[in-house]
Amino acid sequence: xxxxxxxxxxxxxxxxxxxxxxxxxxxxxxxxxxxxxxxxxxxxxxxxxxxxxxxxxxxxxxxxxxxxxxxxxxxxxxxxxxxxxxxxxxxxxxxxxxxxxxxxxxxxxxxxxxxxxxxxxxxxxxxxxxxxxxxxxxxxxxxxxxxxx
Numbered sequence: 380x381x382x383x384x385x386x387x388x389x390x391x392x393x394x395x396x397x398x399x400x401x402x403x404x405x406x407x408x409x410x411x412x413x414x415x416x417x418x419x420x421x422x423x424x425x426x427x428x429x430x431x432x433x434x435x436x437x438x439x440x441x442x443x444x445x446x447x448x449x450x451x452x453x454x455x456x457x458x459x460x461x462x463x464x465x466x467x468x469x470x471x472x473x474x475x476x477x478x479x480x481x482x483x484x485x486x487x488x489x490x491x492x493x494x495x496x497x498x499x500x501x502x503x504x505x506x507x508x509x510x511x512x513x514x515x516x517x518x519x520x521x522x523x524x525x526x527x528x
Contacts, residue, residue: 398502402495412492423488424499426470426509459516473510474517 382389395403402413413420459474461467472480481500485493504510 398498409495413495416491419491420499423484423491424503428469470513473513
């Protein structure tokens with residue numbers, strides 16, 4: 380039914396290690412906190428927002444929540460710099476100093492555990508390939524003379 384009747388073969392996923400493995404399989408307080416709020420932790424560290432046309436005929440039914448997308452799924456990313464001194468969001472957060480990133484994340488998600496937020500941020504900074512690219516782009520923008528921007 381999917382993947383062009385088996386014509387598309389995806390490589391196996393790499394095994395998880397470190398913090399994420401511990402949070403997904405552990406049974407301590409932080410692991411349970413992560414499980415209980417996993418969607419909000421995911422949103423707290425998102426680099427883009429999702430743009431879709433939702434098919435509400437499915438979402439208004441009884442039973443478990445269902446999210447049906449009609450048409451295409453888009454990941455929206457805005458400007459690298461916030462407009463008019465507004466607070467940074469999504470990828471804009473990742474060009475900032477590490478401590479400032481964590482501070483913004485904690486302020487935007489006061490109900491999430493600060494220790495889990497810190498662990499997840501450290502994991503992303505050490506492993507996510509795009510954070511370095513965002514920081515490099517920001518450095519290039521800052522080095523340009525004002526009249527070129």
